[in-house]
Every structure is written in structure tokens, then in C-alpha cells.
Amino acid sequence: MTPRRKITKYTGKPAKVLQSEPALVIEWPRSLAHRHTYGKLSPFFKGLTEGKLLATRCINPECSEHRLWLPPRADCPDCNQPMIWEELPQPVIGTVHTYARVEYAGAGIELTTPYFQIDVELPGVCTIFKGYLQYGTPEIGMKVQACFRTEDPTNTILDIYWIPAAG
Amino acid sequence: MITLKEGNWRVPKWNRKVFAVAGGLTNYKKFCPEMKLEEQVMVSFRQMLENNDLKLSPVEIKGLVNFLACGNFSDHFQDQLLCEAKVTDYLGLDPIYDIGIKTGGATGGSTVLTAAMAVASGYADVALAVGWERMSEVDTRAGNFYIANAACKDFETRLSRIYAAYYAPMAVRFAWAYNLSEQTRAKVAVKNHLYAYYSPYSQQPGKYTIQDVLDSPMSTYPLRFLECCAMTDGAACMLLCDEKTAYKLTDKPCELFIAGGSHTLRVADRRDMEIPLLPHETPEMYHGLRKKEVQRWPGFESFAAARFAAYFAYRMAGITNPLEELDLVELHDAFTISDIQTYGDIGLRPYGQEPDYIESGDAYFGGKCPANLSGGLIGTMHAVGATGIFQGIECLWQIQGKYDKFHGDPRIWKSFGKKKPEDWRSLQLPDARQALWVSHAGVGSHVTVGILRKAF
Numbered sequence: 001m002t003p004r005r006k007i008t009k010y011t012g013k014p015a016k017v018l019q020s021e022p023a024l025v026i027e028w029p030r031s032l033a034h035r036h037t038y039g040k041l042s043p044f045f046k047g048l049t050e051g052k053l054l055a056t057r058c059i060n061p062e063c064s065e066h067r068l069w070l071p072p073r074a075d076c077p078d079c080n081q082p083m084i085w086e087e088l089p090q091p092v093i094g095t096v097h098t099y100a101r102v103e104y105a106g107a108g109i110e111l112t113t114p115y116f117q118i119d120v121e122l123p124g125v126c127t128i129f130k131g132y133l134q135y136g137t138p139e140i141g142m143k144v145q146a147c148f149r150t151e152d153p154t155n156t157i158l159d160i161y162w163i164p165a166a167g
Numbered sequence: 168m169i170t171l172k173e174g175n176w177r178v179p180k181w182n183r184k185v186f187a188v189a190g191g192l193t194n195y196k197k198f199c200p201e202m203k204l205e206e207q208v209m210v211s212f213r214q215m216l217e218n219n220d221l222k223l224s225p226v227e228i229k230g231l232v233n234f235l236a237c238g239n240f241s242d243h244f245q246d247q248l249l250c251e252a253k254v255t256d257y258l259g260l261d262p263i264y265d266i267g268i269k270t271g272g273a274t275g276g277s278t279v280l281t282a283a284m285a286v287a288s289g290y291a292d293v294a295l296a297v298g299w300e301r302m303s304e305v306d307t308r309a310g311n312f313y314i315a316n317a318a319c320k321d322f323e324t325r326l327s328r329i330y331a332a333y334y335a336p337m338a339v340r341f342a343w344a345y346n347l348s349e350q351t352r353a354k355v356a357v358k359n360h361l362y363a364y365y366s367p368y369s370q371q372p373g374k375y376t377i378q379d380v381l382d383s384p385m386s387t388y389p390l391r392f393l394e395c396c397a398m399t400d401g402a403a404c405m406l407l408c409d410e411k412t413a414y415k416l417t418d419k420p421c422e423l424f425i426a427g428g429s430h431t432l433r434v435a436d437r438r439d440m441e442i443p444l445l446p447h448e449t450p451e452m453y454h455g456l457r458k459k460e461v462q463r464w465p466g467f468e469s470f471a472a473a474r475f476a477a478y479f480a481y482r483m484a485g486i487t488n489p490l491e492e493l494d495l496v497e498l499h500d501a502f503t504i505s506d507i508q509t510y511g512d513i514g515l516r517p518y519g520q521e522p523d524y525i526e527s528g529d530a531y532f533g534g535k536c537p538a539n540l541s542g543g544l545i546g547t548m549h550a551v552g553a554t555g556i557f558q559g560i561e562c563l564w565q566i567q568g569k570y571d572k573f574h575g576d577p578r579i580w581k582s583f584g585k586k587k588p589e590d591w592r593s594l595q596l597p598d599a600r601q602a603l604w605v606s607h608a609g610v611g612s613h614v615t616v617g618i619l620r621k622a623f
Contacts, residue, residue: 023200028246028304038321064170071322071433078169097435098343098467100335101388106311106328114388117326119336119435121461128435130323140343157322 040074043085048159051148053092055125056083067126092146093165094120097128099138110158118162120144131157136164169440178482179426181287186413186420187619190560191215191404192573194583195370195548198303199400204245205257208299208402211553212258215404218573221416229258231412233291235265238278238298240551243313246304254297268552271317272501273427274298275403275555276606276615280425282407292412296405298552302398310398317609319433327387331395331502333610335387337434338504340467342389344519349389351522352503353380356394358531359500359539363546365591367580368557371397371546394503394545401550403557418623419567424484425617428475430465432612439463440471443478445514446487452517464518470611473512480603480616481514489514490529493536494599495565497558499607499614500543509605513616532594540565540594555606559617562602566621570595 015026038045047054055068058076065078068086076083096118103114116133133144143165153159191214193207202210216225223231237251247253251267270277275298282294302310311329318324318333327333341347357377363369375393383393406416413420431437442453442464457464465471477489486492496515500506507525511518515529515536529535541547541561548557564573571593573579580587600621607614 019200023202025200030246036320041321065438071319071436095461097461098336098340100327100332100339101385102327102329102332102335103385103387104329105308105332106315107306107308108312109328110325117332117336117387119467126438127433130326130433130435132326140340156325158325 041072044072045155045159047087048148049150049153049155051150053088053146053160054085055088057086058083065126068124070122070125070127070129088122092122094122094129094144094146094162096138096140096142096144097121098140099133110154118144120162131160131162134161134163169438178479180483181283182289183287184410185283185286185423186408186410186622187405187423187559187563188408188413188417188420189215189219189221189406190556190563191218192368192557192560193401193403195368195399195401195550197370197397197399200303204250204299204301204402205254207400208254208297208404209257211402211404212297215406219417220419222418223416228293228406228416229260231293232260232263232295234282234285234294235260235263236268236278236281236285236294236296237265238268238274238296238552238556240269240271240274240300241313243316244300244302244304244310250299254299260295270613271608272499272549272551273555273606273608273613273615274552275557275559276425276604276617277427277555277613278552279405279407279423279556279559279617280427280615282405283423283425286407286409292409294407296407296556297402298554298556299402300550300552301400302550303400307398317432323433329387331390332387333434334502334504335390337467337508337610338389338502341504341508344462344468345521347507347522349381350377351525352394352507353377354525355500355503355506356380356545359543359545360393361546362532362540362594363542364588365594366542366547366574367583367585367587369542369547370399372542373546390502390504396501396544396549399548399550401548401553403553403560405556405560405563413622420622421563421566421619422622423617423619424480425615426476426479426483427613427615428472428479429613430470430472430611432609434467434610437463437465437471440465442518443474445477445489446481447489447514448517456519465611469508469518470512470607470614472611472614473509473605473607473616476614476616477513480618484618484620486601486618489603490536493601493603494596495540495562495602496536496538497541497543497562497602497604498538499554499605500539500545501549501607503545505607506538506543509607513603513605537596540570540596555604555615558604558606559619562604562619565596565599566602566619568595
């Protein structure tokens with residue numbers, strides 16, 4: 001006796017119709033989570049949650065770039081050799097290189113608008129470091145101090161932010 | 168400091184000449200529910216085959232195609248992997264090989280570059296460069312977030328989730344370093360919205376004043392909405408051939424040269440470099456450019472990728488003085504500031520004097536080397552994968568003397584559900600022989616510079 005074949009049932013949720021004229025337009029939901037690794041940069045992101053700003057430095061004597069990299073990179077782009085970690089001395093004081101006031105942000109923004117995004121020059125660092133100013137109004141050349149979100153960290157780059165430096 | 172060695176400076180060389188013969192566009196709009204993406208591509212493909220005065224029938228031309236380069240920027244937007252296969256099938260070109268090309272906003276330029284390499288190498292006699300984008304698949308804020316995935320996801324994306332916020336710091340810095348006023352930036356917007364007014368393809372035509380631009384809502388300070396390109400649904404097709412086939416297909420072929428450059432995605436990581444000099448430049452021109460403390464080149468002010476691409480493209484084409492030898496340019500005005508920054512990169516003005524290209528009148532119709540007569544990205548479209556192809560086609564039609572045919576025909580306006588304006592005017596240049604277009608991505612991560620030269 002052959003087993004009775006089960007009926008294949010529809011178990012989905014009917015697509016919502018957004019418009020039906022002149023063409024049929026339906027909603028197509030997408031919701032999923034990626035697994036994203038910080039890889040060899042994990043010390044940097046862990047460091048933020050501990051109130052530390054970690055940069056990398058190439059120690060290859062034959063390499064021409066010996067300044068710090070921030071954002072850090074695990075490997076030197078000039079000589080392709082692994083770099084070492086180095087913590088910036090506290091307080092971390094930088095200079096505003098440029099800035100922007102974000103008024104209209106994209107979906108999922110985690111900061112209240114408007115806010116100032118700033119690019120910060122740091123002594124001894126060959127790159128410039130992007131962040132946001134928690135309060136105050138930036139201008140080019142202004143001194144700013146790094147702060148860290150050590151309580152309730154976001155585990156993202158938003159765990160570092162800047163405030164106007166005293167004096 | 169990035170230092171390049173001799174081998175890095177080798178000028179690209181085609182093994183044989185490459186020609187552009189025809190192009191096709193679509194009606195560019197924010198939301199195009201009446202057509203799917205491959206159906207939109209078909210619209211541009213038909214225009215390319217049927218309306219470019221080609222000497223063979225569309226079916227005969229399809230019978231010559233050997234290769235497709237297919238540009239689309241974002242799998243997020245299309246929400247369909249391997250769109251290329253769907254498009255090649257839909258155009259009836261199976262099983263000819265297609266390669267998908269993705270270099271952000273420069274996707275269109277990279278697509279033309281890839282098709283040109285196929286012809287130049289001998290892989291193909293006839294190659295199709297085709298590009299598209301369907302940005303209406305999500306709402307505008309979600310679209311902004313998708314595009315912001317083209318910033319560094321670990322260090323930048325969460326800091327704004329909108330691309331204007333990655334150009335805005337460049338606008339602030341450029342204004343500080345090179346004395347750029349908001350009025351000059353606004354003039355670029357006024358010009359390009361106006362030129363879009365004469366184009367049936369355009370998404371954001373408008374007759375605005377400088378004050379209108381300055382009064383428009385702020386996206387990210389200092390960039391206002393009227394200074395920003397929109398999100399677009401649309402497609403574009405360009406047909407490239409070897410020399411023999413080009414003259415078999417058209418009496419008006421244009422020779423093509425195109426090269427590219429890349430640079431780190433994070434603007435803030437752009438260390439100081441020596442400026443690669445264009446043929447008409449001397450090192451003395453840039454003594455004192457870095458007069459201000461901690462200024463670096465390209466820094467936030469300029470695009471090394473654009474300079475690198477121009478360095479090669481001018482040498483490939485034998486151009487020794489761009490402003491004198493180019494009759495028009497189409498630049499990547501995704502934002503007013505990126506347009507202005509590029510004037511220095513491609514040598515329309517020396518670095519530090521970019522605003523003068525607008526202020527002098529050179530950039531206008533009737534000026535020495537008009538820019539973005541198509542309406543550009545601000546006025547006409549930025550269906551990302553199609554953009555760099557659209558720009559090249561507008562250059563091609565100018566040289567072929569077909570601006571009016573493709574912009575002034577009331578039937579084209581009508582087919583898009585639009586009415587040709589009573590005060591429409593022709594932007595056809597009287598004797599355009601050589602044109603350049605810049606296709607640009609990711610705050611300058613990828614740039615191609617293409618040059619079309621009259622060959623009839």
C-alpha cells in the first residue's frame with residue numbers, strides 16, 4: 001500500500017500589495033542579521049569599551065611609514081608586514097581637521113540629529129580619525145578630547161566620541 | 168606617503184583602436200513601477216539600436232555582439248544576484264558572455280572601460296556596455312543607508328548612514344583651504360538643474376536661483392538638497408566596436424580612450440602624496456599649495472583617483488592641454504562639491520583655483536569648455552550603474568551633432584509622459600570634436616576618465 005502523499009501547504013505570509021495600478025507592486029520584507037567579525041582589529045574595539053584608544057605601528061625598519069595608524073590596520077599597507085599595538089596617552093587630545101553637521105541621516109541612525117561629525121588630527125598619527133562631537137560647535141583647528149562609552153558600550157565605533165577640550 | 172614606482176606609471180595602451188558608435192537612455196525617475204529593471208534596460212537597448220542612424224538592422228547588430236559588460240552598483244538595491252544573466256537573456260543575447268561590474272558610483276565608467284578592454288584586446292569586435300540601477304526598491308532613508316554601506320562599515324557607516332555626510336566634510340575643508348563660497352557651489356546646482364530642464368530624460372529639472380539653492384533644506388551641512396543628486400530608476404547602453412566594424416555601423420564613430428584610478432575608501436586615511444602632474448602642469452605651479460598647516464594632497468580637498476585616471480587618459484589620447492583641447496566635459500556632480508573638486512583633478516584649473524572654472528563662465532554653454540550640458544547627476548539622473556554610461560552617451564551625441572535629435576524631439580518627451588517646454592533651447596555645441604567624462608565612486612575610491620574624439 002503506497003503511503004498517502006501529504007498536501008503541500010502554503011505557510012508564508014501573503015505579500016502586502018502597495019499599489020495595483022498601473023503595475024502590481026508588493027512589499028518584499030528583508031530582515032536578517034549578519035555575523036560580522038572585527039578580526040585582528042578586535043583589540044581596538046575592546047579597548048574602546050575599556051576607555052583606551054589603541055593604534056597600530058609598523059616596526060619594520062625597512063618601511064618608510066613609522067607613524068601610528070588610526071583607524072588601526074593589522075598589517076602595514078606600505079610593506080605588508082604585521083604591525084604592533086600601541087595605546088595613545090591619556091587624555092587623548094586632537095585637532096578638528098574638518099566637520100559636517102548631519103541633519104538628515106539614513107535609516108537606522110543611532111545618534112540624535114542634528115549632530116556634528118568631526119575628523120580629528122592626532123599627534124604622531126599618519127591618518128585622520130572620524131568621530132562625532134557630543135556637544136559644542138566645531139571649527140577647523142579646534143582642540144577636542146576623546147571620551148569613551150565604557151558603561152553600556154555599543155561594541156561599535158560609537159564607543160568613542162569627542163568633547164571640546166578644556167582651556 | 169604613497170610612493171609609486173616606474174612600473175605603476177605605465178600608460179595604458181590599447182592593442183587596437185576602440186570606437187563608440189551608439190547609445191541609449193531611459194526616462195530617469197525616482198520610482199518606476201511600470202517596468203522591471205530588465206524591461207527598463209530594453210528601453211535603452213532599443214533606443215541604442217533603433218535611433219542612432221546605424222547602417223545595419225537591430226537584429227543584424229545583435230548578430231555582431233561578442234561581449235557584454237554589465238554595470239550595477241548594489242545587490243542591496245536590485246535584491247537580485249546575477250542580474251546580468253537576467254538582462255543578457257532579456258535582451259536576447261544568450262549565451263554571449265557577460266561580466267558584472269561593480270565600482271560604486273564609478274560603475275558605469277568601469278563598465279565602459281571593461282567593454283573597451285574587450286575590444287582593444289581582440290576578445291570582442293563588438294561589445295555592449297550596459298548599466299542599470301533600481302533604487303526605488305527601498306524608501307529613501309533605507310536607500311541612504313544602503314549607499315552608506317559604501318563607507319567603511321567598521322569606522323564610518325554608523326557615523327551618519329547617508330553619503331552626503333561623507334562629502335560634507337570635504338566641502339567644509341575645501342572652502343577653508345581654497346576659498347570656495349556657498350554661492351559658487353550653488354551656481355553649479357543652478358546650472359545643472361537648468362540644463363536638465365532641456366532634457367526629456369531628466370529627473371530633477373528646474374529653473375532655480377542661487378537663493379533657491381541656499382534656501383533649500385539642509386541634507387548634511389553645508390550641502391543642501393538642491394546640491395545633491397537624487398536616487399533614480401533607470402538604465403543606459405553604449406555600443407563599442409573595433410575600427411572596421413565602427414565604420415560599417417555608422418558614419419559618425421568616435422574614438423574612445425578611458426583609464427581609471429582608485430584610492431582608499433576612507434578619506435581620512437589619504438596620506439600626503441606628491442601631485443602627479445598633467446601634461447600642461449609644472450611642479451612650480453604647486454609650490455605653496457600646502458601653505459596652510461597640516462594640509463595634505465589629496466587630503467579632503469581633492470581626489471587622487473581622479474588625478475591618476477586623468478594622468479593616464481590624457482596621455483593615452485595625446486591631450487596636452489585639457490582646457491584648450493576639450494570641447495565639453497561631463498563630470499560626476501553627485502554633490503556640488505565633488506563637481507568642483509574634480510576641476511582641479513582633471514586640470515580644468517590648477518589645484519587651489521577650482522572655483523574660477525565656474526566664476527569665469529568657462530563651465531557654461533557658450534563658455535570655453537561647458538560642463539554637464541546633460542543636466543548631470545544633480546539635474547538628470549544617478550541610476551548608479553547606468554550613470555557613467557549615460558555621461559559618455561551625452562558626450563557621444565554632442566560630438567555626433569545629435570543633441571537636438573535626442574533631446575528636442577517632442578515624441579521622446581511624449582513617450583515619457585512629459586511635455587517639451589515651450590521655452591526649450593538647444594544645447595548642441597557648434598563643433599564639438601573632443602569630450603571628456605568622469606565617472607566617480609565612494610568619495611573618490613574609484614574614478615574613470617573617458618575621452619571621446621570625433622573620428623569622422
